Amino acid sequence: MSLRRPLVNASDNNDRFRFRLAVSMALVLLAFAILLARFVHLQVIQHDYYSTRAENNRISLAPIVPNRGVIVDRNGVVMARNYSAFTLEITPSKVGDLEATIDELSQLVDIQPKDRKRFRKLLEESKTFESLPIRTRLSDEEVARFAANRYRFPGVEVQARLFRQYPLGAVASHAIGYIGRINKRDLEWITENEQLANYKGADHIGKIGLEQKYEFVLHGQSGYEQVEVDAGGRVVRSLSRTSPVDGNNLTLTLDTGLQEIAEKAFGNRRGALVAIEPATGGILALVSTPTYDPNLFIDGIRTDDWEQLNNSPDKPMMNRALNGVYPPGSTFKPFMALAALETGKRTAGQAIFDPGYFNFGTHQFRDDKKGGHGVVDMYKSIVESCDTYYYMLANDMGIESIARFMDQFGFGSRTGIDIEGESVGVLPSPEWKKRRFKRPEQQKWFAGDTVSIGIGQGYNAYTPLQLAQATATLANDGVMYRPHLVRHITDSRTGEKTLIEPQPLRTIPLKPQHIATIKRAMVGVVKEGTGARAFAGAAYESGGKTGTAQVFSLKGEKYEAGRIRERLRDHALYVAFAPADQPKIALAVLVENGGFGAQSAAPIARLVFDYYLLGKAPNGPAPEDASATEEE
Known part of the structure; x- marks a missing residue:
């Protein structure tokens, strides 16, 4: 049986071809329509958006970091500057x-x-x-x-940077501070102060001291440069530039000559000194020894350098003038005497008999002079530094009266100086003791606690800055100024100077005759008392008070420095003002474990006064007065 293939209908084939052709053309037209629509969308509807993105890919904004402001002392000596x-x-x-x-x-x-x-x-x-x-x-x-091998190192560049420099090195480093690289905490602080945009491109910031306190004044305003870049991100040309505004400059109240004299006067000893201009509150010198070189921190301090500074038993990074708190010792006595006059507990001529001790209950508080000072009035109590007089006075006044009076002079309160990190100190009172201790038996104030307060011991603990401020206030007849380091700020663009006006904090209502009595006694300390040897032959008249602060209890034993470990020896203190009739400078000196104030602290004050008042510059550290006695 033979099979025949059916005849193909040519008309059907043509129809199928036409249908396929029509579908193909429709698909092609649809594709072109989609492309056209997309083209219209991109080129017309979203033209501005993509044009901006393309421009941004072609143009980049490079931040320009401003020059940091310069810091100079009151005489124009540069203390912090920049170089490229x-x-x-x-x-x-x-x-x-x-x-x-x-x-x-x-x-x-x-x-x-x-x-x-x-x-x-x-x-x-x-x-x-x-x-x-x-x-x-x-x-x-x-x-x-x-530069010749740059192509071999993607991600590596040579940049021109501004570097901070402290040309005087360690001089006044605790006041000036230093800058360092911005870390996470700094970034949070910048953001909180809404300055993030102004720090684009910046990698350093003030860390402590004036560099930190006046950061936004010194930093300036960042600029930017609009540049054209190629596909590889390389700059082709500069299109426009908005110049940065350099930081403002600081002129300080500090005298670097005085600062250097004071630092050298300590030699290798630990301690602090604060010198103030009584009529303005301007800080003339702020010393904390040992010190450190702030230049070490600029690029990121080396590990071995940091370990040496951080682990040193001498604690060079600690600002003793602001952070250290110490018993004031006998430097507290002039203020106790003034309190007695103002509260009516004593008159200047009223005398007591000092047998060399004061019995209180079953406890005997000893005077440093064996056998006592005999008949002692207020003048003699300060000049010869009679402890028994102030044991009795403190007991008569009571702690509440003492605390109220001393609070007026700033004891136990921050002074408000224009750098961070100031300690509060301790002005003892029953209320303070309740806050300080947890157990009820520790919170009770005992009358014996008050007796020790009278000679600047017990719970008393103040910063050298507080002592200096109180002394300056006394020298200025009760008018207290806020201590400050910046004298004026100079605008980097206009050169206009903005003076930091002296800020009076309060005027303590003191009777002029009472102030005169205390000042006369402090002059007596220098002429015939515990400070006489250190100021022998001085061409000016000054008032002062020596002090010795106990570091640990001898439990009734006699103090002999040679038999006690160096770091357990008494601290030496001295407060003073000069000239006595119209004080231009007031200071507080502390020498840690220096022994007697007349021996270690008063000679430092003499060198500082000689330089500031007479222009005399010594060659070495202050000599120790080997003849000084314990009567402080």
Whole structure:
């Protein structure tokens, strides 16, 4: 049986072809329509959006960090300034093998182990996309060598950076402070103060001292440069530039000559000195020894340097003038005597008999002079520093009366000086004791506690700054000014100076005759009392008071410095003002474990006064007065 294939209908084939052709054409037209619609959407509807994005890809904004303000002393001596230098920087996120890259770079640029340690420390503290310095202050030869090999090191650049410099080194470092790289905490602080945009491109900020307190004054206003870049992100040309506004400059009340004299006067001893201009509150010198070099911190301090500073038993990073709190010892006595006059508990001529001790209940409070001072009036009590007089006075006055009076002079309160970190100190009172201790038996105030307060011991604890402020207030007849370090701020654009007006805090209502009595007795200390030897032959008249503050209890034993470990010896203090008739300077000196104030502290004050009032500059540290006695 033979099979025949059916005949194909040509008309059906044509219809199928036409249908397929129509569908294909429809699909093509639809595709073109979609493309056209997309084209219209991109080119017409979203033209502005994509045009802006394209422009942003082509144009970049580069922040320009302003010059930080300069800091000078009252005589124009530069204490903090800037200079420009080249830095080799790595952006870790753009580098594959970081260690290998650094090894290769070390063939071109001198990279020491200390540079690697600092870089790793910065890497731990920073985000990986930040540019971090591996070497600073490149020489011209090093810059040229790297430039010739730049193509080999993606993510590595040479940047021109501004560097902070403290030309006087360690002088006044606790007042000036230092700058360091911005960390997370700094960034939070900048954000809280709504300054984040102003710190784009900046990598340093003030850390302590005036550099921190006046950060936004010194920093200035960042600028920016609009540049055209290619596809690789390289700058093709500059399109426009908004210049930064440099930070304002600070002129201080400090006298660097006086500051250096005071620091050298301490020699290797630990301590603090604060000198104030009584009529304005301007700080003339703020000393804390030992000190440190703020230049160490600018690039990121080396680990061994930091360990040496941080672990030193001498605590060079501690600002003793503001942070240290110490018993005032006998320097408290002039204020106790003034309190007695003002409250009517004593008159200047009223006398007591001092047998060398004061019996209170079953306890005997000893005077430093064996056998006592005999008949003692107020003048003699200050000049010879009679403890028994003030044991009796404190007991008669009571703690509440003492605390109320001393509070007026700023004891136990922050002074408001224009740097951070000031300690409060302790002005003892029954209320303070209740806050300080937890157990009820510890909270009770005992009458015996009051007796020790009278000679500046017991719970008394004040900063050298508080002592200096109180002394300046006494010298200024009861008018108290806020201590400050900045004299005026100079606008970097206009040169206009904004004076920091002296700020009177209060006028203590003191009777002129009472002030005169205390000042006369303090002059007597220098002429015939415990400070006489240190000021022998001085060409000016000053008033002062020596003091010795006990570090630990001898439990009735006689104090012999040679038999006691150095760091357990008494602190030496001295407060003073000069000239006596019209004081231009008032100060407080503390020498830690220095023994007697007349021996260690008063000679330092003499050198400071000689320089400030007479222009006399000594060559070395203050000599110790070996003849000084315990009668302070």
